[in-house]
Amino acid sequence: MLGRPRQDLHRADRILDSAAELLLRLGYRKVTIEDIARHAGIGKGTVYLHWRxxxxLFEALLLREALTYVEGLVDELRRDPSTVLPHRLLAASFLIVHDRPVLRALFGGDAEQLQARPADSPTRGHELLATARFFAVLTRHGLFRDDVPNLAYALTATHAGFLLMDNLGETGPTATAPDVRARAGSLAHVVRTAFEPAGPPDPQAVASAAAEVLEAIADVIPPYRERIYGYRRAQEAAETSGAHSAPATAREPVPGDTGRRRPT
Known part of the structure; x- marks a missing residue:
């Protein structure tokens, strides 16, 4: 009996892995439950044991990708609290998304992939609240400039633009795209100079902001797991994730991340 939940969780992840591969290959409209079951080597009815x-199923897939993204940011913040600085956090976000093809399609605005997640997803409220807390915390600790109109929109649009260009690659307006770390460095430079105050940040403010942002992110993780695996499997997913997570490895410094800011 004790082994069954873990078996179910492993099977659910295998189904989601198959769904991810087929989503990228065929697009949301063309993929069927039969295709996914065949690819995963299970019966169609077994898929319905997990998602009706x-x-x-595809909402669970996108939420699992989002969970991977969130947990990646948590790892970065725990390793180095100064990652909470906007230019470092968005550069880390860019690199995490780049490594996940489904996330790249999702964040890059791929309309076909976006159909897989409804606009009224039950987790959307948690995400919006966490985002609002992020902006409130960094603003309160003086880590954003106070003269940027429509700050949240401007920063989000900047991030989204870099992710869109990352999807375009060498088909974009430039003849050749710089490597991924150079692109992350360019994003860090733009955010640092456009959205952060001049001069070095207060170390205590950075530490406090990092702790508060980690708390806000932590509030998002349980609803994600519950929605992906179902209420009864949520705790099992958390335990399995903790038991099997590989130790985090330090990222190389983002190119251009010198800590200097352009005077205003």
Whole structure:
């Protein structure tokens, strides 16, 4: 009996892995439950033991990708609290997304992939709250400039633009795209000079902001797991994730991340 939940979790992840591969290859509209079951080497009925509809299955897939993204940011913040600085956090975000093809499609605005997640997803409220807390915390600790109109929109649009260009690669307006770390460095430079105050940040403010942002992110993780694996499997997913996570390895400094800011 004790082994069954872990078996179910492993099977659910295998189904989601197959769904991810087929989503990228065929697009949301063309993929069927039968395709996913065949690719995963299981019966169609077994898929329905986990999710009742194709929509629920693909929402679970996108939420699992989002969970990977969130946990990657948590790792970075725990390793180095100064990652909470906007230019470092968005550069780290860019690199995490780059390494996940489904996330790249999602963050890059791929309309076909976006159909897999409804706009009224039950986790959306948690995400919006966490985002609002992020901006409130960094603003309160003086880590954002106070003269940027529509700050949240401007920063989000900047991030989204770099992710979109990352998807375009060498098909974009430039003849050749710089490597991924150079692109992350360019994003860090833009954010640092456009959105952060001049001069070095207060170390105590950085430490306090990092702790508060980690708390805000932590509030998002349980609803994600619950929605992906189901209420009864959520705790099992958390335990398995903790038991099997590889030790985090330090990222190289983002190119251009010198800590200097352009005077205003």
């Amino acid at each position: 509809t194709k929509q629920q």
